[in-house]
Each structure stands twice: as structure tokens, then as C-alpha cells.
Amino acid sequence: MYKQEVIRRIFLCCILGLLFPFSLLAQQAVDVTAKADTNSIRIGEQIKLQLTATLTAQQFKDANFKVLFPVLPDSLDHFEVVTRSNLDTLVNQDQHILHQTFTLTSFDSGHWEIPPMRFEVFSGANATPDSAITLPIGVDVNTVAVDTTKAFKPIKEIKGVAWSIWDYWLYIVIGAAAVLIIGGLIWYLRTRKKPEPVIKTPTVSPYEIAIQELKALKEEKVWQQGDIKQYYTRLTDILRTYFEHQFSIAALEQTSEELLQNIKPVTKLNQQRDKLRSLLAIADLAKFAKLQPTADEHQECMQKAEEILEWTKPKTGAAEETGTDATLEKA
Template identity: 80%
Template sequence: MHKQQVIRRIFLSCLLGLLYPFSLLAQQAVDVTAKADTNSIRIGEQIKLQLTATLTPAQFKDPNFKIIFPVLPDSLEHFEVITRTSLDTVSTQDVHTLHQTFTLTSFDSGHWQIPPMRFEVITGANAAADSAVTLPIGIDVNTVAVDTTKAFKPIKAVQAVPWSIWDYWLYIAIGAGIVLIIGGLIWYFRSRPEKAPVVNTPTISPYELATRQLKTLKEEKLWQQGDVKQYYTRLTDILRTYFEHQFNIAALEQTSEELLQNIKPVTKLNQQRDKLRSLLAIADLAKFAKLQPTADEHEDCMVKAEEILEWTRPKAGATEEDGTAAEKQQA
């Protein structure tokens, strides 16, 4: 009895030992398939080839379990690969499906086979790679049926397409729009009213301006403060500016001698020639020769400037004959 139990245990152990590798193999088995959407095409038509690998939840979650899809070259025997998608995964509660789709075509007529596809299966970190292979797929590549009983037709000549204005309506509309815009701009610039030139009407006469400036200069008391040069520079500039605006003489650009020569045609101004000569002479010495005139000479120069202004003061409503004469002299 004891011997029978021992023999039974030995038999069961051997049986389990023999079945264990098959159970591991069944656990690691991967279902791989290759499927085409058609098995018959005409030359140049396309085939959708889908490669699929189905994994169990245990295989999918195992970090050491990997499956590598086959890498198809751009050209197979009698077939060419046009496009290929990236690897995609569809998961359910029971299985996980990996799939990839290839677009193939063929230009060789006949019955051809898409070769078996080899998947590499790695079951562990240090385990050797195993393989899972799909079955080949037969594809019929047919030619276009040609009726050989009929004669060959001659090549047709090039035919002209009838011209239609509606084929160019967009270009016509753009051209018409450009012409209208250009015409509108031309009409606008020609018809718009011209702006009248702005005439700056003087709000104060040259005589009144010069009189105010002399009064301001007198109140500043420059020579009393020792600034003799500035005093005579301002004094002569006031007179020269007055001559330029009142009598149209370029007095600011002329030397003292040139100014005395150019006032001759202006009767009123020429009558004050001696006073102007004396004033300019003292002013030039003070400005350029660093002469220090006396207080009486300072006062006398101011009085002469006021007298020149008063003598040449224009009458209200009268035309400036002297200014006209000066313009003729300069011309």
C-alpha cells in the first residue's frame, strides 16, 4: 500500500513536470494576424494590409514582455509600400490589440503572395527573443481587359477648348476694380478745391516793432551794467531789421559801408545818412575794437536811433515810394 502511494506521487510529479513548460508556453503565446482588405486588384490599385497582435491583460501589464512588429521595406516582391500608419492600441477588459496598417500596390499582373510577417516576442529581461509568424496572403493582380478583336484607334489630335469669358471673370473684376480706383483718385485730386495760400498779415508794423524794441533796450540798461558790446549789437540789429522790413534793404547781410551806400535811393532814410554813419561808426568800434564810449555817446546813439525811426516813420495810408525805389535799386 505504501509503495503504491509512493509510485502515485512520483507519477504525478513527472506529469506536472512535463505539463509545466506547455503551460508557460500557453501563457506567453501571442495571437498575430495579417489581413488584407481584398485578395484581387487591378494593376495600380491599392491594398490595405493590417497587422494585428492580440495580448492578454497579464502580457500587456508585464514590463518585461515586449512584441516588436515587422519592419516592411518600401518595396516587397511584386508589391510596393505606399504609406504606413503608426502603431495603435485598442484595449478592452479581456484583451489588448495592437495594430498597424500598410497601403500596398502592385504593377505586376499575376497571382502573388504577400510573404509571412514575423513578429519578435520578448518574454523577459534576459530571455531570448521568440518569433510569431503570420500566414502568407494570396493576391491576384489583374490587367485591364482589352478587346483584341477590334482595330486600334488612331491617336486623337489636340482639341482646343472653347473660350469662355466666364473663365476669366475674376481677372476682369480685379482689373476693373483697379481702373475704377485709379480713375477715382485722378478725379478726386483734379476736382478738389485748391487751398488758398496762407498770407501772414503782420499784426504790427516794422516801425512799431522797432520802437518797442528800442524802448525795451533802454529799460534793460545794458551799458550801465558794463555790457557795452551787447548794447550796440542790439541797437544796430533793431535798426537793420527795421530797414529790411520797411524799405526792403538787405541790411542784416551788409557791412556798415554797404548799408550807407544802399540807402541812397531811399529819400527819407538818406536824409538821416549822417546820423546813421555816426551811430554805426561808434557801434563798430565798440563791438570790434573794444572801444569804451562815454555815457554821453551811449545816450546820443540811442537818441539818434529814435530820431531816424521818427523821421522815416511811414504815414498811414500812404504808399512807400522809398521802398519801391529801394527795390528797383537792388534789381
Template identity: 85%
Template sequence: MYKQQVIKRIFLSCLLGLLYPFSLLAQQAVDVTAKADTNSIRIGEQIKLQLTATLTPAQFKDANFKVLFPVLPDSLDHFEVVTRTTLDTLVNQDQHVLHQTFTLTSFDSGHWEIPPMRFEVISGANSTADSAVTLPIGIDVNTVAVDTTKAFKPIKAVQAVPWNIWDYWLYIAIGITIALVGIGIWWYLRSKPKKEPVIKTPTVSPYEIACQELKILKEEKLWQQGDIKQYYTRLTDILRTYFEHQFSIAALEQTSEELLQNIKPVTILNQQRDKLRSLLSIADLAKFAKLQPTADEHEDCMRKTEEILEWTKPKANVVNNPGATATGEKQQA
């Protein structure tokens, strides 16, 4: 009885010793596949090639167990890789499936094979390397059938693409933005308070400056040389500048009629209104209507200018206060 038990134990030990390598091999085996979604395409069409590796839960949880997918170049024999996805994992019941999808195309007609795909399997603490290979996949790449018995068809005319406002949304947005910016600038400039012109009071009285400029104008003898327009332009500018500095009237910016209206509040100046009107009238005709006044009229305009200056010149005690002159004349009136 004892001998029989010993014989059984020896037999079982030998049997387990024989089966152990096969159990290790079964644990390390990985099921790898390469599948195409079709085996026949036309030139330029695409194929979805899916590579998968199926792992058991023990293999998946083993930190020393790794499966390396084949690295496909951008171009294979008669095939080109269009796109490739990243490696992903799916859990199917008790199995873990690693998969990656490649999009291939071909521009060579004929029967071609996608070559076998080699997966590297690394296992064990010593990083033992092994490999698993898939089967090749046959693909028929067909040309487009052409019926040579039929007549050639004419080339189709160019078809217009329907207009769509969303095709121009960027240009519309830019246009609206520019319009809003323009309106904003216009509104800002419109609402911005205008700065009042600063009238600088000369250290020399306006009357003295006007007299000096009239003297220079006489010496230049412009109208005697035929420069009538320049003569009357200088003459009226001297008078207008005098009004602006002496009576604070924006005479240089006003027309002749506006100037005649704005001198009414200044009594002493308004008393010379008729002379000023006559002078400005002849000057405007000479400057803008090319009127040729006579020599007497030239002299008369100069004389009227001097009379206006003499009549409105400030008194000695108010030279430095031009506003007092106008106020005092109003009180006298």
C-alpha cells in the same frame, strides 16, 4: 495514508513544474497576420495590405510588453509603397488588435510575393526580445488584354471641360477687391476738400513787377524777330499775373471770355474792359489761329497793356493792401 498524500503532492509539484514554462510561452505568444484585400490586380492598380497583432488584455496592460511593427521601405521587390497609415488600436471583445494599413502598387507583370513580415516582441523586466513572422502573400499582376485581331481605333479628339464659375473664384475675388479699392480711392478723392490756391503777395507791388516785365519784353524785340506767338504769350501772361496779384482773380487759369466776365465786379478794371477785350482777341488769334498782326497792331497791344496798368495801378497809400483798391473803386462807382 500519509505516504499516499506525500506521493500526490510530489506528483503535482512535478506536473506544475513541467507546465509552467508552457504557460509563460502562451502568455507571451502574439497572433500576427498580414492580409491583402485582393490577390490579383492589373498593372498600376493598388492593394491594401493590413498588418495586425492581437494582444490579450494582460499583454496589453503589461508595461514591459511591446510589439514593434515591421518598418516597410518605400520600395519592395516588384512593389512600391504608395501610402501608409499610423498604428491604431481596436478593442474586439477581450482582445486588443493593433493594426496598420499600407497601400501598395506594382508596375511589373507576373506572379509576385509580398515577403513575410517580421514583428518584434519585447517582454519581461529584462526586455527579452522575440519575433513573430507572417506568411508570404502571393499577388498576380496582370497586363491589359489586347485583341490584336481588331483594327486600331483612331485617337479621340480633345474634349473640352465644362465651364464652371467656381474654377475662377480667386480671379473674381481679386477683381472685385480691386474694383472696391478703386471706388474707395475715387470716393475719398472726390469728397476730400480742395485746397484753395495760396496767392503770395510779392514784396514789390504787382504794378511795378508788371512794368519791369513789359520793359524787358520791349527790349527783347520778339515780334521784330518774327516770334509773334511768344510775344503775345508773354504780353498776356504779364497782364494776367498782374490781375491775379492785384485783384485776387485767378486770371492765369481762365479763358479770355471767363476773364472778361470776372472783372465786372472790379469797377476800375471793368472800365478798361473794351481795351482788354481787343487785346485778348488779337492775342488769342496770334497764339492759336496763327494770325499775323501788323506792326501797328503789335505796338497798339503794348500801348493798351500799359494804359490798363496805368489806369488800375494802386494809390501810394494802399500798395500793401490790394483788396482795399478794389473795394475803394467799387465805392467810387
């Protein structure tokens, strides 16, 4: 009795050992197929080739289990790949079906075969891939039958199509829009208000600037250091700049005689013409004739310049702000 029980257990173990590899193989097996929607076409017609791989739910959920579909080139033997779809997944109860569709065509007449398709199956992270191969598919590519009993017909003439404005509606709309935009821009540019120029009011008047420069000239003691020409050049330039800014006279560009003639219409400035004439005469001799005026003449010229500024300085009223306080008289 005991011996029979032992023999029975050994026999069951042997049976299970033989069946275990087959069960593992069944778990790893993947059903792959390649089907065509037709096996007979005419030259230039298209075929839909459907590639599928069926996985169990356990295989689909396994992150290390992968199935790689075959990569078809643009040209096969006697066939051309027109389009190819993306890989898609269908769920059918406990199965997951991966499928991809290819559109093929052929321009060679005869009986041809779509070659077997090789799928790569990976069952583990570092496992060697297995191959699953489909069967070839035979396709007949037929030529167009020509009835040779009938006569050849002449080529038909080209027929004109009646003109319709609706054939050009897009161009008309674009042209009208362009005209409206251009017209709107022209109207806007012509009617818009031009920005008024901003006139900056000087914070320091020409009189104040001239007084400050005369003060700086005295403090530098230029003529005391022997630079007589520099002293009179700066002195006359201060007065000329003051006349130009205060009375709108181009004093910097005029000779001494021209300046004395142009100050006549300015009443206040004309009343100081004798002082200005004497100052300019000494300055011209010192700058151009190398005259050496005395110390008293240096101080007297500075005093005359200060008196001219004091006599012609603008009043503090709003009407005198721009230096137009000088009344004009006929020359």
C-alpha cells in the same frame, strides 16, 4: 498509504513544473497577421495590406509590454507603398487589436510575394525583444489582355470644351474686389481731411529773448576784456534776430544798408532808424575796419539797442501776440 501520498505529491509537482514555462509563454505570446484584400490585380491597381497584432487585456495594460510594427520602406520587391495609415486600436471583449493598413501597387507583371512582416515584442523594461513573423502573401500581377483580332483604331482628335463664365468666377470676384478696394482707397485719400498744421505758440516772446541776451552780454563784459569784434557781432545779431522774429524781416541775411531800407514799412521800427543806423555803422567799423570805439561808445551802443527794443516791444493785447502790432505805411 503514506508512501502513496508522497509519490502523488511529487508527481503533481513535476507536472506543474513542466507546465509553468508553457503558461508563461502563453501569457507573452502575441498573435500577428498580415492579410491582403486580394491576391490578383492588374498592373497599376492597388492592394490593401492589413497588419494586425492581437493582445490580451493584461498585456495591453502592462506598461512594459510593447509591440513594434514593421516599418515598410517606400519600395518592396516588385511593390510600391502608396499610402500608410496610422496605428489604430480596436477593443473586442478582452482582446485589444492593433492594426495598420498599407496601400500597395505593382507595375511588374508576374507572380510575386509580399515578404513576411517582422513584429518586435518587448515583454519587460530591459528584456530582449522577441520576434513575431507573419507568412508571405502571394499576389498575381496581370497585364491587360489585348484583343489582337481587331484592327487598331486611329487616335481621336482633341475636342474643345464650350466656354463658361462660371469657370472663371473666382478670378472675376478677385478682380472686382481689387477694383473696389483700390477705388475705396482713392476716394478716401481724396476726401479725407488733411490734418491742420499745429502752430506752436512760443512761450517766450522775441522781445523777452532779446532782453535776456542783452543782459547776458552786459554781464559777460566782453568789450572790457578786449574782444571788441565779438561784442559788436553779438550785439547786432541779437537785434537782427529780434527783427526777423518780431517783424518777419530777413535781417540775418541782409547788409546794414539793406536792413535800413527794409524797416521803412514798419512804423515803430522806422522811427528808430537813426539810432539803428548809428549803431550799425559803429559795429561795421569795429568788425571789419578794426576800429577801436571808446568805452562811452560801447555803452551808448548798448543803450541804443535797449531803447530800440523798448520802443518796438509788442503790447500785451491778443491782437499784438504775434508781433503784428506795427502798422504799415507806404514807402
